Amino acid sequence: MGGAGVVNVLEVKGLTKSYGGVRALEGASFSIGAGELLALIGPNGAGKSTCFNIVNGQLRPDRGSVCLAGRDVTGLPPRRMARLGVGRTFQIAAVFDSMTVLENVQTALLAARRAVFGMWRAAAGMEREDALVLLEQTGMAQHAHRPAGELAYGDVKRLELAMAMAGNPKLLLMDEPTAGMAAAERLALIDLVKRLTRSRGLAVLFTEHSMDVVFGHADRVVVLARGQIIADGSVEAVRSDPQVRALYLGTGSVTGERS
Structure with missing residues (x-):
């Protein structure tokens, strides 16, 4: 979190949202600084998706x-x-299966830079070098000329990350980034995200059900329950928080793999 005089990359204040008579989010406030990886967790129905989608617009x-x-x-x-x-x-x-890995990232770069072109043939050489740099940074350079539809699932997620980085974001939002991945794959992906967070000075907000990912990699954790934030702090502080432990009791451990 930013100190005195420091502008946070993301700051949300008092977010409240109702659907009919149901209060999905009530007064949620938190911030994220550059180079910080923040996990937003909570049981189903806690308000995570509502908060995430408000931040995204x-x-x-x-x-x-x-x-x-x-x-x-x-x-x-x-x-x-x-x-x-x-x-x-x-x-x-969300990637284009019929395009190569390189073409997917080129397309993302073209969109981010608002380039206009009539046919892919005319655009094939555009943004190539920058696309290759992004593929190198995400460990996907060796797959540059493979159709995206042939990739293993873990590599698809890396490609999607490279595409998300095409706009040189200040803030990266990741919705269940490791869903459907094996344990080794998800830890490798989130470790890559953390390295990019540090090297690029990104602020990252992610939702996640895998507690090994959250408590092994997040810098800070925000916990939602019934639309309200009940904890916001370091991994150690949140893991030992009595309210958090009570919340997860019976539905999974805050130190376990799933919750």
């Missing part, structure tokens, strides 16, 4: 604000958020 809060690098961006649509430096990956990876 898919939902408008009933009350509260979202600030990106000191700018109020509350309610701006995802396309505008992307232009301002917000990248996102999804629980189900």
